[in-house]
Amino acid sequence: MSPIEFDGSPDPTLGVEWEFALTDKVTGDLSNSAAALFAAVGEHHPDHAGKIHKELLRNTVELVTGICRTTGEAIADLTDTLGIVRGLTEPLGVDLYGAGTHPFAQYSTQLLTEGHRYAELIERTQWWGRQMLIWGVHVHVGISHRDKVLPILDSLLNYYPHLLALSSSSPMWAGADTGYASNRAMMFQQLPTAGLPFQFETWEQFESFVADQMTTGIIDHLNEIRWDIRPSPHLGTIEVRVCDGMTNPTELSAVVALIHCLVVDLDRRLTAGEKLPTMAPWLVQENKWRAARYGLDAIVILDSACTERLVTEDLHDLLERLEPVARQLDCVDELAGVARIIARGASYQRQRAVYRSTRSMRDVVASVVDELHRPHP
Numbered sequence: 143m144s145p146i147e148f149d150g151s152p153d154p155t156l157g158v159e160w161e162f163a164l165t166d167k168v169t170g171d172l173s174n175s176a177a178a179l180f181a182a183v184g185e186h187h188p189d190h191a192g193k194i195h196k197e198l199l200r201n202t203v204e205l206v207t208g209i210c211r212t213t214g215e216a217i218a219d220l221t222d223t224l225g226i227v228r229g230l231t232e233p234l235g236v237d238l239y240g241a242g243t244h245p246f247a248q249y250s251t252q253l254l255t256e257g258h259r260y261a262e263l264i265e266r267t268q269w270w271g272r273q274m275l276i277w278g279v280h281v282h283v284g285i286s287h288r289d290k291v292l293p294i295l296d297s298l299l300n301y302y303p304h305l306l307a308l309s310s311s312s313p314m315w316a317g318a319d320t321g322y323a324s325n326r327a328m329m330f331q332q333l334p335t336a337g338l339p340f341q342f343e344t345w346e347q348f349e350s351f352v353a354d355q356m357t358t359g360i361i362d363h364l365n366e367i368r369w370d371i372r373p374s375p376h377l378g379t380i381e382v383r384v385c386d387g388m389t390n391p392t393e394l395s396a397v398v399a400l401i402h403c404l405v406v407d408l409d410r411r412l413t414a415g416e417k418l419p420t421m422a423p424w425l426v427q428e429n430k431w432r433a434a435r436y437g438l439d440a441i442v443i444l445d446s447a448c449t450e451r452l453v454t455e456d457l458h459d460l461l462e463r464l465e466p467v468a469r470q471l472d473c474v475d476e477l478a479g480v481a482r483i484i485a486r487g488a489s490y491q492r493q494r495a496v497y498r499s500t501r502s503m504r505d506v507v508a509s510v511v512d513e514l515h516r517p518h519p
Contacts, residue, residue: 143353146364148291148345151284151378154406154471156210158398160220161277161387163239164201164231170507172244172275173236174200174253182230193223198260198274200253203227203238213399213473217391224391224514237511241489242277242312242326242386245503249273249316267333274333276326277387279309281398282379283405288345291373294408295380296341297418298371299426301404302384303433303442304460307453308480309385309397310437311489311510314503323437323490326386327430330368335361338430339369341423348373370430380405389489389513396479402471403464410467421446437490454484482518492519 164173176196180203183194195204205223210216224238231238249272254260264271285291310323322328331337335355342348355361364375374381382401388394412418421429425443432440433453440453461480468477487495489510496509513519 143349143356146345146349146352146375148285148288148373148375149378150286150288152286153211153284154402154409155282155284155379156207156213156216156398156402157282157377157379158207158210158216158220158394159195159280159282160205160240160394161197161279162203162205163241163244163275163277163387164203164236165239165244165507165511167235167237170246170504172201172247172252173234174251175234175236176200176203176255178234179203179227179230179236182234183227186230187226190223190226193219194227196255196257198255198263200255201275202277212471213395213402213476216398217395217476220394221391238514239507239510240277240311240387240389240514241493241510242310242324243315243329244275245314245493245497245506246317247275249275270332273329276312276329278326278330278383279385279388279394279397281382281385281401282374282377283382283402284377284379285405285409288373288375290409290412291380292342292345292348293412293418294405295339295371295373296420297408298380298382298404299338299341300419300421300444301460302338302370302426303429303440303453304457305382305384305397305401306386306430306433307436307438307440308400308457308483308488309388309393310433311386311389311493313490313493314497314506317503319494319497322435323488324386324434327370327384327434331370333368335366336368337370338423338426339371341420386489389510390516390519392479392518393483393489395476396483399468399471399473399476400464400480402473403467403477406471407464407467419445438484438488457481457484486519489513489519
């Protein structure tokens with residue numbers, strides 16, 4: 143296999159991908175109407191067709207930004223596309239639903255998006271593949287050189303539970319409360335190339351891994367490695383795929399700003415000669431589980447010495463430490479939104495509160511849909 147070229151980005155640019163489910167306005171159930179939506183985009187807004195993508199199932203659409211410099215620019219880009227899409231979903235009788243899972247939908251009624259790649263995925267993964275009624279947010283941050291990618295990626299795993307806890311929005315599944323803040327995180331890792339990344343010391347080790355994957359037929363293309371955090375060599379980015387779906391632009395902007403600041407901070411420290419802190423894979427794995435299970439109430443492992451702390455307490459200190467970086471990246475206001483998520487509660491907590499109050503999962507769907515229309519959840 144030829145070397146994997148990394149098309150480095152000279153600046154720490156941003157790109158954001160925001161997945162939505164389509165839900166029926168009357169029943170609240172998932173709607174297999176993505177094809178009709180894409181047809182409407184092509185007819186009425188062909189200039190935006192490149193910013194609205196298909197996904198595995200016909201109940202899903204993904205909004206993507208162009209290359210952005212700041213969190214504010216990325217959110218404005220998404221909000222513009224969101225306005226167009228919402229105008230087209232109204233005549234179709236569907237809403238956009240931004241949480242990480244749907245509370246009562248059944249996989250057996252969902253239709254696969256046409257395309258060989260998707261059919262092949264389901265043929266290989268079978269029951270687990272058909273269960274993928276999950277939605278997330280992916281954030282790309284530009285990295286200048288391939289030799290920086292893996293050290294930053296490995297150190298970024300220390301903050302995995304912080305990002306997952308803040309974004310957790312998938313407590314319910316197939317009509318039941320799972321007891322998890324993020325059931326999506328647990329579900330997605332069942333796919334054979336998904337889950338936590340392996341921690342490599344050199345780019346050559348990563349290339350060797352990819353060669354093994356291709357030689358044995360595990361993957362045909364590099365993008366079939368679906369890690370929670372992964373290199374995106376053709377874009378020159380690290381792609382952070384940790385987060386559950388986000389229900390509103392305000393909280394999305396907070397999480398995007400946090401990711402941007404974390405990556406840039408680690409990049410600068412690495413450039414200055416610092417050996418970035420990492421943790422053993424078994425500690426990273428435990429942190430993922432704790433955040434998925436307990437969300438903002440998780441007690442997480444902070445370092446290789448197994449220091450433990452409530453994730454929200456560590457987040458407050460992290461925000462203070464990252465404030466100078468946020469000023470330089472012009473995202474101070476957005477980063478401050480992290481503290482507001484902690485104070486108001488994350489989406490999984492709000493969904494449970496609705497269900498406790500109404501005992502209706504249809505009302506949970508309505509509450510998630512409604513948050514997209516309001517400036518604050």
